[in-house]
Amino acid sequence: MRAVNPSLNTCRVKWNMSKSHPDLLHHFDDPEQQLDAAQSGMWLFLATEVMFFGGMFIGYTVYRDAYFEVFAHASNHLNVWLGSINTAVLICSSLSMALAVHSAQAGHRKQIIFFLLLTMLLGTVFLGIKFTEYYHKYEERLIPGLAFDFKQGNPGYAAIFFSFYFAMTGLHALHMTIGLGLLAFLVAKAARNRFSPVYYTPVEMIGLYWHFVDIVWIFLFPLLYLVGRHG
Amino acid sequence: MNSGKPVHVRVYVMVFLALLALTATTAAVAFVDLGATWNTTVALAIAIIKALLVILFFMHVLYSRPLTWVFVGAGFFWLSLLFTLTLADYATRNIGSAPQTNAPRQSSEVMPRVSK
Amino acid sequence: MIDKAPDRRLHYLNVSYGVKSWLFTTDHKRIAWLYLLSVTFFFFIGGFFATLLRLELLTPQGDLVQAETYNKLFTMHGVMMVFFFLIPSIPAILGNFLIPMMIGARDLAFPRLNLASWYIYMIGGLLTIGAGVAGGVDTGWTFYTPYSSIYSNSHVALTVCGIFINGFSTILTGINFIVTIHKMRAPGMTWFRMPLFVWSHYATSIIFILGTPVVAIALALVALERVFRLGIFDPELGGDPVLFQHLFWFYSHPAVYIMILPGMGVVSELIPCFSRKRIFGYSFVAISSLAIAVLGFLVWGHHMFVSGQSIYAGMIFSLFSMLVAIPSAIKVFNWTATLYKGSISLDAPMLYALGFIGLFTIGGLTGIFLATLAVDVHVHDTYFIVAHFHYIMVGGAVMAYLGGIHFWWPKMTGRLYPEGWARLAAVTIFIGFHLTFFPQFVLGYLGMPRRYHAYPPEFQVLNVMSTAGASILAVGYLLPLIYLIWSLRYGAVAGMNPWKATGLEWQTPSPPPTDNFDETPIVTREPYDYARGEPQSEYVPGEVEHV
Numbered sequence: 001m002r003a004v005n006p007s008l009n010t011c012r013v014k015w016n017m018s019k020s021h022p023d024l025l026h027h028f029d030d031p032e033q034q035l036d037a038a039q040s041g042m043w044l045f046l047a048t049e050v051m052f053f054g055g056m057f058i059g060y061t062v063y064r065d066a067y068f069e070v071f072a073h074a075s076n077h078l079n080v081w082l083g084s085i086n087t088a089v090l091i092c093s094s095l096s097m098a099l100a101v102h103s104a105q106a107g108h109r110k111q112i113i114f115f116l117l118l119t120m121l122l123g124t125v126f127l128g129i130k131f132t133e134y135y136h137k138y139e140e141r142l143i144p145g146l147a148f149d150f151k152q153g154n155p156g157y158a159a160i161f162f163s164f165y166f167a168m169t170g171l172h173a174l175h176m177t178i179g180l181g182l183l184a185f186l187v188a189k190a191a192r193n194r195f196s197p198v199y200y201t202p203v204e205m206i207g208l209y210w211h212f213v214d215i216v217w218i219f220l221f222p223l224l225y226l227v228g229r230h231g
Numbered sequence: 232m233n234s235g236k237p238v239h240v241r242v243y244v245m246v247f248l249a250l251l252a253l254t255a256t257t258a259a260v261a262f263v264d265l266g267a268t269w270n271t272t273v274a275l276a277i278a279i280i281k282a283l284l285v286i287l288f289f290m291h292v293l294y295s296r297p298l299t300w301v302f303v304g305a306g307f308f309w310l311s312l313l314f315t316l317t318l319a320d321y322a323t324r325n326i327g328s329a330p331q332t333n334a335p336r337q338s339s340e341v342m343p344r345v346s347k
Numbered sequence: 348m349i350d351k352a353p354d355r356r357l358h359y360l361n362v363s364y365g366v367k368s369w370l371f372t373t374d375h376k377r378i379a380w381l382y383l384l385s386v387t388f389f390f391f392i393g394g395f396f397a398t399l400l401r402l403e404l405l406t407p408q409g410d411l412v413q414a415e416t417y418n419k420l421f422t423m424h425g426v427m428m429v430f431f432f433l434i435p436s437i438p439a440i441l442g443n444f445l446i447p448m449m450i451g452a453r454d455l456a457f458p459r460l461n462l463a464s465w466y467i468y469m470i471g472g473l474l475t476i477g478a479g480v481a482g483g484v485d486t487g488w489t490f491y492t493p494y495s496s497i498y499s500n501s502h503v504a505l506t507v508c509g510i511f512i513n514g515f516s517t518i519l520t521g522i523n524f525i526v527t528i529h530k531m532r533a534p535g536m537t538w539f540r541m542p543l544f545v546w547s548h549y550a551t552s553i554i555f556i557l558g559t560p561v562v563a564i565a566l567a568l569v570a571l572e573r574v575f576r577l578g579i580f581d582p583e584l585g586g587d588p589v590l591f592q593h594l595f596w597f598y599s600h601p602a603v604y605i606m607i608l609p610g611m612g613v614v615s616e617l618i619p620c621f622s623r624k625r626i627f628g629y630s631f632v633a634i635s636s637l638a639i640a641v642l643g644f645l646v647w648g649h650h651m652f653v654s655g656q657s658i659y660a661g662m663i664f665s666l667f668s669m670l671v672a673i674p675s676a677i678k679v680f681n682w683t684a685t686l687y688k689g690s691i692s693l694d695a696p697m698l699y700a701l702g703f704i705g706l707f708t709i710g711g712l713t714g715i716f717l718a719t720l721a722v723d724v725h726v727h728d729t730y731f732i733v734a735h736f737h738y739i740m741v742g743g744a745v746m747a748y749l750g751g752i753h754f755w756w757p758k759m760t761g762r763l764y765p766e767g768w769a770r771l772a773a774v775t776i777f778i779g780f781h782l783t784f785f786p787q788f789v790l791g792y793l794g795m796p797r798r799y800h801a802y803p804p805e806f807q808v809l810n811v812m813s814t815a816g817a818s819i820l821a822v823g824y825l826l827p828l829i830y831l832i833w834s835l836r837y838g839a840v841a842g843m844n845p846w847k848a849t850g851l852e853w854q855t856p857s858p859p860p861t862d863n864f865d866e867t868p869i870v871t872r873e874p875y876d877y878a879r880g881e882p883q884s885e886y887v888p889g890e891v892e893h894v
Contacts, residue, residue, distance in 0.1 A: 047306030145576025156584035
């Protein structure tokens with residue numbers, strides 16, 4: 001029994017999951033409704049994340065517009081190579097995550113686990129590089145509040161740049177870490193053969209989350225690392 | 232949820248290669264002087280294209296029902312509200328004050344420093 | 348139709364017993380009760396702080412508490428009332444309980460997430476109370492920088508943590524409501540057959556989802572500035588404190604619509620029932636809820652007219668603020684038109700609904716005064732503002748909340764509350780409210796600033812009136828606490844539909860079974876289908892076909 005709703009898309013996956021499938025929750029009428037609900041819910045959650053990071057992006061925009069020269073000098077202190085490598089690492093992890101979802105859809109248990117583990121490995125590499133960069137900044141005295149020392153322009157404005165750098169990449173890294181935890185949870189479930197072509201919702205949902213975290217970095221990289229790099 | 236057949240692996244790989252290429256491009260263009268405005272514009276445009284590729288293909292939005300498009304669009308639309316009206320403040324704070332010279336705008340005029 | 352013998356059938360309250368069956372429940376109706384208890388607790392804590400405030404303001408001198416303590420009192424009053432009472436009240440209690448029933452579903456889309464929402468709410472609330480016990484915070488509930496981020500010597504970071512955590516609770520509730528309304532309506536329950544209560548909660552959920560994260564990041568940045576010295580709002584570094592205000596009010600203005608929209612939804616249910624009339628202009632009321640939610644995001648700068656914000660931006664915000672009044676006015680006109688030539692009965696819920704319309708109108712009209720930039724320059728940070736928002740929050744939202752609690756009490760408990768006492772309480776609250784807050788309009792207009800523990804002697808008479816009113820208001824709030832608890836044991840047993848109201852929730856026993864309906868209903872009638880002048884019998888054959 002479903003709501004009469006002509007606006008629903010008519011293209012559907014043919015579900016073979018019986019109503020007694022252990023993963024069908026009792027308040028849903030059928031598995032399709034449950035998957036629809038999960039997907040809608042995850043996208044709404046990602047909308048909140050857009051607004052959450054967005055608050056920092058608008059703050060960054062305001063100050064970058066006001067203090068462009070100092071922001072450029074400060075940005076040049078970031079390691080473009082490490083930033084670029086990290087961007088590539090995340091893009092690879094997005095591919096492996098997409099392939100993990102693909103494997104789940106096809107029901108290949110070993111492949112799911114392989115791609116999930118690969119994604120986790122790439123995510124860990126990203127975090128490793130990130131913390132290396134943080135350590136460099138610590139050595140260069142470019143962490144605001146910790147004997148901050150900046151000589152290529154107004155130190156106050158530079159401190160604001162680095163405040164945004166640490167706040168934005170730090171929050172991003174926190175999301176990545178949570179993502180790694182979620183992926184570990186998926187690996188455990190996959191190992192116990194809990195996913196099949198008729199039920200792989202958690203893989204798809206956490207995949208959405210992982211791709212979103214990648215998208216945040218796609219914007220962070222040019223905005224933080226590539227300011228005024230010419231000349 | 233995509234609407235039936237799973238997306239072919241080939242699509243994922245092509246999107247992946249495109250993303251890598253765009254990353255290399257954005258890094259390379261940053262070292263070319265196009266003027267501050269154009270450098271920023273190109274960087275943002277490339278980022279938006281990359282984000283769209285991830286959203287449409289990796290996140291399956293291209294194959295999703297219209298309601299999903301609404302939810303995705305709503306998030307970014309609301310972000311644009313935050314941006315537009317906040318920037319409306321900062322962009323108009325100094326209208327009517329001392330005339331601007333042709334020299335590059337000094338930062339202190341936009342956000343006057345509290346004297347230490 | 349009220350039978351004397353309590354029925355022995357299984358329903359959501361007696362299906363299982365024990366603390367674990369409540370603390371680990373996923374039943375939306377039990378979760379609503381968990382919220383009812385905790386929301387009431389936080390309400391009285393907020394009220395306790397208000398009591399101390401009003402006692403201090405009995406005399407012009409600051410003689411009861413020191414200035415810094417006073418600052419902590421109004422901060423904790425605001426934080427408790429806004430974040431832990433007003434925002435969750437109707438959505439988390441009545442919304443949780445009723446939305447699945449109103450659309451013919453067995454539960455919300457994500458029941459476990461619903462329970463998680465409550466636990467997150469409790470953690471946030473207890474953390475905030477802990478910050479209060481540890482010494483409190485004195486920045487005002489608005490946490491303006493750089494005082495909050497640099498100079499305050501109070502527990503800013505801890506309080507901000509509590510509020511941040513609480514934000515997740517509301518986000519999850521919002522996600523739950525929107526997905527439920529999209530995906531779980533019973534057959535025949537089209538969008539324009541849904542009760543207006545559901546529409547208003549959909550609109551509220553939009554705000555939950557799209558606004559809350561921005562205040563979350565604003566407060567997180569303040570905490571980062573305090574703990575890690577990341578100086579984003581520090582003027583000494585070139586930072587702009589007004590940026591915080593933009594991020595803060597981007598949410599906190601729509602937040603006031605979070606606080607009022609559910610109340611409007613309640614009133615939209617009460618007015619037709621107690622006028623025995625179909626609501627006038629259903630689709631206008633439904634769409635105006637969405638309009639308020641959307642337009643409400645465009646007006647936040649009207650809190651910042653004197654902050655240093657650009658005057659041109661101020662003008663834009665002023666214009667939008669005028670526009671957002673329009674959908675609210677549409678609702679008031681529609682409710683009034685519903686009353687016209689209706690068969691009015693003045694039961695307690697209706698008294699609250701009528702009180703809402705009057706007090707919300709006054710509060711809303713004074714909002715137009717404040718939207719006028721030039722007027723706001725004079726009355727900003729005076730008691731005029733305090734009176735304005737209390738008219739809407741207390742005169743509006745709290746009255747609607749109480750009206751809703753009384754209206755759906757028989758459904759939730761299977762008991763009737765004592766009508767005489769309830770009417771007395773409603774009238775007491777109405778009188779106490781006016782005596783408390785009308786003098787504050789005058790005080791503000793005369794120039795008394797807010798957030799001061801001392802004031803010039805010529806303002807004393809009005810302050811004494813206000814405190815006297817507050818004491819009457821307190822009595823009015825205690826009465827329902829007493830008689831509602833009393834009714835759980837001694838109240839008359841309620842039947843399925845004691846109000847003869849329309850709506851799917853009244854087509855199932857009181858209290859309802861765990862899955863709400865024995866069979867999924869199929870909806871065939873329009874909402875608010877009150878036959879003019881004729882009371883409806885409890886069950887109209889063929890109204891709802893059970894499959």
